[in-house]
Amino acid sequence: GNSVTQMEGPVTLSEEAFLTINCTYTATGYPSLFWYVQYPGEGLQLLLKATKADDKGSNKGFEATYRKETTSFHLEKGSVQVSDSAVYFCALIIQGAQKLVFGQGTRLTINP
Amino acid sequence: DGGITQSPKYLFRKEGQNVTLSCEQNLNHDAMYWYRQDPGQGLRLIYYSQIVNDFQKGDIAEGYSVSREKKESFPLTVTSAQKNPTAFYLCASRVAGNSPLHFGNGTRLTVT
Numbered sequence: 001g002n003s004v005t006q007m008e009g010p011v012t013l014s015e016e017a018f019l020t021i022n023c024t025y026t027a028t029g030y031p032s033l034f035w036y037v038q039y040p041g042e043g044l045q046l047l048l049k050a051t052k053a054d055d056k057g058s059n060k061g062f063e064a065t066y067r068k069e070t071t072s073f074h075l076e077k078g079s080v081q082v083s084d085s086a087v088y089f090c091a092l093i094i095q096g097a098q099k100l101v102f103g104q105g106t107r108l109t110i111n112p
Numbered sequence: 113d114g115g116i117t118q119s120p121k122y123l124f125r126k127e128g129q130n131v132t133l134s135c136e137q138n139l140n141h142d143a144m145y146w147y148r149q150d151p152g153q154g155l156r157l158i159y160y161s162q163i164v165n166d167f168q169k170g171d172i173a174e175g176y177s178v179s180r181e182k183k184e185s186f187p188l189t190v191t192s193a194q195k196n197p198t199a200f201y202l203c204a205s206r207v208a209g210n211s212p213l214h215f216g217n218g219t220r221l222t223v224t
Contacts, residue, residue: 036215095210100213
């Protein structure tokens, strides 16, 4: 089946630290991959996406590269800010499917 | 601006009462979805609809009902049969293909 596995949280970092949140997937077809961010009390917002192997999605200083050989889509940011504190979800959809498959989410806290 | 509107943001009900959560989108998306999120948890799919007058059960449909009479509207009714209705409910929509989901800002339902 199709599944997404994210690194366990919570993750706590100091401001200006380097961030990596790991995401790996299994897929029966050829997926498109997404990262979403959820701030407290809000819905999910699409952060970035990649639709084919070696694509790099980027937004607001965050990046993730679609690695087919390692079935991974790790989220990275070079220097995090307190305002990046949120829950991050990795997700995929298979071509022709009707539903996205989500990881369990990773809670990130950035301390000043 | 196009988007998804969920109302109300907070909803309180007594046990044994049915309650309907509203979801309206002006993105002209064909597909709409309802998710449930419990504290510190990921997303669980309740119902989804690909076209007007048609919908499918998700992973946790018991105790919930939906209708899709108009393309832009997908209301969710939480019935008295739902054992643990207190949760954060998220509505989402998307176009077909490999497109991502767009989410509303959620309704927090508290049943006492």
